[in-house]
Amino acid sequence: MTGRPTILTRTIKLSILIIFLFLSLFCHLLTAQALPAAIPDSSSFQASPPTNVRAVDFKYDRGEALEVRWNLSSDDTGSNFITGYEVFRAGEKSDSFVSVGFVAPKTESLTDKSVERGKLYRYKVATNYKGNLAYSEISAAVAPEMDPINWNLLNLFIIGLIIAGAVIYFIAHAKRGKKLFIRKIAGLEAIDEAIGRATEMGRPILFIPGINDMDDVQTIAGITLLGRVAKVVADYDIKINMPVSRSLVMTTARETIKEAYLGAGRPDAYNDDMVRYITDEQFGYVAAVDGVMVREKPATCFYLGAFFAESLILAETGNSIGAIQIAGTAQPAQLPFFVAACDYTLIGEELFAASAYLSNEPKQLGSLKGQDVGKLLAMIVIIAGVLSATIASAWGSEFFAKLTEYLVRIFTIQN
Amino acid sequence: MQLFGIWVAAFLTLGIISFLYKDNPWYKLCESIFVGISAGYWFVALFFDAIVRLFWEGITGPDPRYNLIVGGVLGVMMLLRLVPSIGWISRWPLAFVVGSTAGLYLINYFSSNVMLQVQSTLNPLFGSSFGQPIFSASLYDTIGNIVIAAGTFTGLVYFFFSKEHKGAFGGAARIGIWTIMITFGASFGYTVMSRMSLLIGRMEFIFGDWLGLIK
Amino acid sequence: MKRQVPLLITLIVGTVLILSVFFPPAERLGEDFSIFFDIIAVFAFFLGGGNLVRIHGNRLYRKGKDWGFSLVTLLGFFIMLIAGLFKLWNPGGISADVTATGSLFQMLYDWIFNPLGATMYALLAFYVASASYRAFRAKNREATILLIAAFVILLGRTPLGVYATGWIPESFSLVQIPNLAIWIMSSPNLAGQRAIMIGIALGVISMSLRLILGVERTYLGVDSE
Numbered sequence: 001m002t003g004r005p006t007i008l009t010r011t012i013k014l015s016i017l018i019i020f021l022f023l024s025l026f027c028h029l030l031t032a033q034a035l036p037a038a039i040p041d042s043s044s045f046q047a048s049p050p051t052n053v054r055a056v057d058f059k060y061d062r063g064e065a066l067e068v069r070w071n072l073s074s075d076d077t078g079s080n081f082i083t084g085y086e087v088f089r090a091g092e093k094s095d096s097f098v099s100v101g102f103v104a105p106k107t108e109s110l111t112d113k114s115v116e117r118g119k120l121y122r123y124k125v126a127t128n129y130k131g132n133l134a135y136s137e138i139s140a141a142v143a144p145e146m147d148p149i150n151w152n153l154l155n156l157f158i159i160g161l162i163i164a165g166a167v168i169y170f171i172a173h174a175k176r177g178k179k180l181f182i183r184k185i186a187g188l189e190a191i192d193e194a195i196g197r198a199t200e201m202g203r204p205i206l207f208i209p210g211i212n213d214m215d216d217v218q219t220i221a222g223i224t225l226l227g228r229v230a231k232v233v234a235d236y237d238i239k240i241n242m243p244v245s246r247s248l249v250m251t252t253a254r255e256t257i258k259e260a261y262l263g264a265g266r267p268d269a270y271n272d273d274m275v276r277y278i279t280d281e282q283f284g285y286v287a288a289v290d291g292v293m294v295r296e297k298p299a300t301c302f303y304l305g306a307f308f309a310e311s312l313i314l315a316e317t318g319n320s321i322g323a324i325q326i327a328g329t330a331q332p333a334q335l336p337f338f339v340a341a342c343d344y345t346l347i348g349e350e351l352f353a354a355s356a357y358l359s360n361e362p363k364q365l366g367s368l369k370g371q372d373v374g375k376l377l378a379m380i381v382i383i384a385g386v387l388s389a390t391i392a393s394a395w396g397s398e399f400f401a402k403l404t405e406y407l408v409r410i411f412t413i414q415n
Numbered sequence: 416m417q418l419f420g421i422w423v424a425a426f427l428t429l430g431i432i433s434f435l436y437k438d439n440p441w442y443k444l445c446e447s448i449f450v451g452i453s454a455g456y457w458f459v460a461l462f463f464d465a466i467v468r469l470f471w472e473g474i475t476g477p478d479p480r481y482n483l484i485v486g487g488v489l490g491v492m493m494l495l496r497l498v499p500s501i502g503w504i505s506r507w508p509l510a511f512v513v514g515s516t517a518g519l520y521l522i523n524y525f526s527s528n529v530m531l532q533v534q535s536t537l538n539p540l541f542g543s544s545f546g547q548p549i550f551s552a553s554l555y556d557t558i559g560n561i562v563i564a565a566g567t568f569t570g571l572v573y574f575f576f577s578k579e580h581k582g583a584f585g586g587a588a589r590i591g592i593w594t595i596m597i598t599f600g601a602s603f604g605y606t607v608m609s610r611m612s613l614l615i616g617r618m619e620f621i622f623g624d625w626l627g628l629i630k
Numbered sequence: 631m632k633r634q635v636p637l638l639i640t641l642i643v644g645t646v647l648i649l650s651v652f653f654p655p656a657e658r659l660g661e662d663f664s665i666f667f668d669i670i671a672v673f674a675f676f677l678g679g680g681n682l683v684r685i686h687g688n689r690l691y692r693k694g695k696d697w698g699f700s701l702v703t704l705l706g707f708f709i710m711l712i713a714g715l716f717k718l719w720n721p722g723g724i725s726a727d728v729t730a731t732g733s734l735f736q737m738l739y740d741w742i743f744n745p746l747g748a749t750m751y752a753l754l755a756f757y758v759a760s761a762s763y764r765a766f767r768a769k770n771r772e773a774t775i776l777l778i779a780a781f782v783i784l785l786g787r788t789p790l791g792v793y794a795t796g797w798i799p800e801s802f803s804l805v806q807i808p809n810l811a812i813w814i815m816s817s818p819n820l821a822g823q824r825a826i827m828i829g830i831a832l833g834v835i836s837m838s839l840r841l842i843l844g845v846e847r848t849y850l851g852v853d854s855e
Contacts, residue, residue: 251505279453281454348574378533393539
């Protein structure tokens with residue numbers, strides 16, 4: 001039932017209003033103190049300088065950096081009142097200071113990477129207010145030193161050791177006769193069939209090991225696969241055609257194929273011209289390979305290595321001549337084109353596993369198990385990290401918050 | 416001279432495009448020119464860059480780096496391949512290259528592709544980022560967080576070699592390959608427009624610079 | 631000796647480079663070894679260039695098939711080589727930068743090399759269309775998913791995508807094609823990329839260890855262990 005407000009109600013409302021007014025005034029006074037009474041005239045005003053300027057050796061490097069630290073100027077109140085801080089450096093005995101960097105307000109350090117190991121340096125930092133500089137005291141002289149071990153990378157070392165250790169363990173303990181299960185990879189199972197098709201049709205095989213040089217691990221993976229393919233080619237006595245884009249790859253490929261033919265007991269069938277250098281230029285190479293494809297009409301095309309934009313040109317030209325195409329690359333941007341245009345595609349990791357898979361040797365297959373340990377570790381950390389971050393967000397649990405922070409920290413590379 | 420250059424460029428451009436119809440002598444001519452010119456170009460570029468600037472000036476410059484002689488020695492060993500009786504020495508620089516590639520790639524890929532990728536995935540499912548309260552993210556972002564975590568996990572399951580893709584494991588692997596296919600489709604769709612712009616560039620040259628039909 | 635020494639070199643060099651990351655005094659070894667590689671690659675180019683000249687020279691000498699095109703290749707190669715090494719027509723003379731404007735080398739690059747490369751690159755527009763046509767005949771579930779994702783992303787980057795779903799109310803804005811495209815790029819695409827990249831890195835680690843330990847030796851022309 002509504003009625004006229006009682007005296008009690010009015011009193012309560014009035015009290016609340018007075019408390020509110022009091023709090024507002026109090027807050028205003030607090031914030032008012034943080035701001036200067038008026039914006040000073042920029043032509044003459046100098047903000048207060050930073051204090052406690054000191055230089056320390058940048059940790060775990062080659063002795064080529066120093067970190068300059070300071071306490072903020074009392075006029076650095078936020079809202080970009082000051083323009084920033086400028087850092088100056090001089091030698092131990094010199095009074096000639098040069099500027100080495102400028103940082104934004106609210107920044108308390110700068111890393112100077114233009115120093116020489118063993119030389120002493122002194123610093124001063126100036127607060128910049130619209131071009132007017134207020135200099136701090138000069139810091140003590142410090143020389144950068146080289147640290148023997150980079151302890152920042154301890155987490156990288158330990159996790160790397162676990163994964164590499166797993167790979168090495170499985171390689172070392174692989175026993176002859178013990179069958180290791182590895183799931184079927186369609187592209188690799190199809191190699192024999194693809195080469196058989198070339199034999200039936202009496203047409204050559206085309207092998208493209210990518211367009212990068214031997215300093216790319218994908219190219220090395222392609223060459224090791226070439227060794228496996230060349231063995232089968234030597235057995236079947238069909239022609240292999242390998243135009244290459246790099247001279248070093250040409251040299252390596254020739255060694256590989258020659259050895260395969262020797263191993264098959266057919267050294268006379270080997271010919272250096274099976275591997276030809278074309279040009280280092282990406283599209284010049286592709287133009288030539290396209291020409292080889294439409295003129296020699298290989299029955300099977302292998303694209304195994306590092307590819308870039310030319311991947312689609314090669315794959316589509318191969319399609320136009322009706323060849324079976326098996327591709328593999330670790331370039332994520334090119335995989336879609338190979339998947340769309342080729343019969344079989346080795347996706348990323350499968351390219352590196354292929355050589356071990358085809359060898360069927362326990363030691364090589366053991367390394368694949370080691371890879372799986374790495375994947376398992378990543379999967380466990382992802383589940384644990386995501387769940388603990390979710391629980392920490394939902395219930396504010398300090399334990400799970402710390403666990404998440406810990407997991408994030410051990411997987412963070414610090415510089 | 417400029418006009419002559421434009422005509423040459425137009426001739427070569429149309430010659431390459433003619434390959435789309437079928438292989439023909441015009442394309443073969445352009446291909447031969449391209450192979451010869453580009454091989455010569457790269458030899459000159461590498462010679463001045465690696466031999467003159469890096470090697471020769473590195474050794475004879477004001478701050479000589481005599482360790483570069485090791486590179487020179489390895490390079491000469493490579494050429495011994497031409498002498499059959501001692502051609503086996505060319506395996507040594509090759510072994511050097513493979514060893515250094517293996518060592519460098521192992522650490523680089525591990526830190527950027529494992530450590531960084533795993534660390535980036537450790538976010539709450541129902542929050543905008545770690546440290547923010549639950550449901551602080553929009554529905555859009557929440558679904559995205561779940562998809563990222565689940566997609567990364569199942570993608571890794573797909574690549575597992577030691578277990579057959581059967582049962583629940585096979586189901587997770589199937590979701591993984593679907594996620595990977597979405598990734599491939601996204602890459603494919605993303606690059607289509609940029610490929611079209613390359614063609615537009617050449618057409619502008621033909622119809623603009625050469626024929627003068629576009630101003 | 632012929633087989634053991636290279637394997638030992640691979641082992642030592644690989645191990646040293648892995649450990650050099652953790653020890654600042656050895657940090658520069660990676661850079662130095664990359665420079666050594668560049669030098670080796672240029673020396674190796676003599677082998678490749680020699681092979682190019684030999685193959686085309688032989689074809690020309692024997693008047694083999696398409697010997698005329700081999701003559702063109704050789705002419706192009708030597709003209710570019712001489713123009714560059716002797717800096718013909720270079721306004722700055724023999725000591726100037728080889729790519730100086732007005733030099734024969736730069737002119738050949740601008741009139742021949744560049745247009746050929748750009749046109750080959752431009753062919754991708756045609757090939758991407760034919761690859762898309764093939765992908766449209768989605769034969770299985772995976773191909774269908776690839777096709778749908780590609781279609782959404784493609785439309786999302788064009789005005790057609792904006793018009794096609796612009797009528798959808800704001801409360802369901804996620805299903806508007808441009809927003810859906812952005813979401814696909816930032817969520818499932820990111821997930822797939824991460825899985826692929828983690829897998830690739832583990833594959834590289836395994837492959838690198840097999841090479842360093844000598845388990846994988848095919849590249850040396852030696853049978854694996």
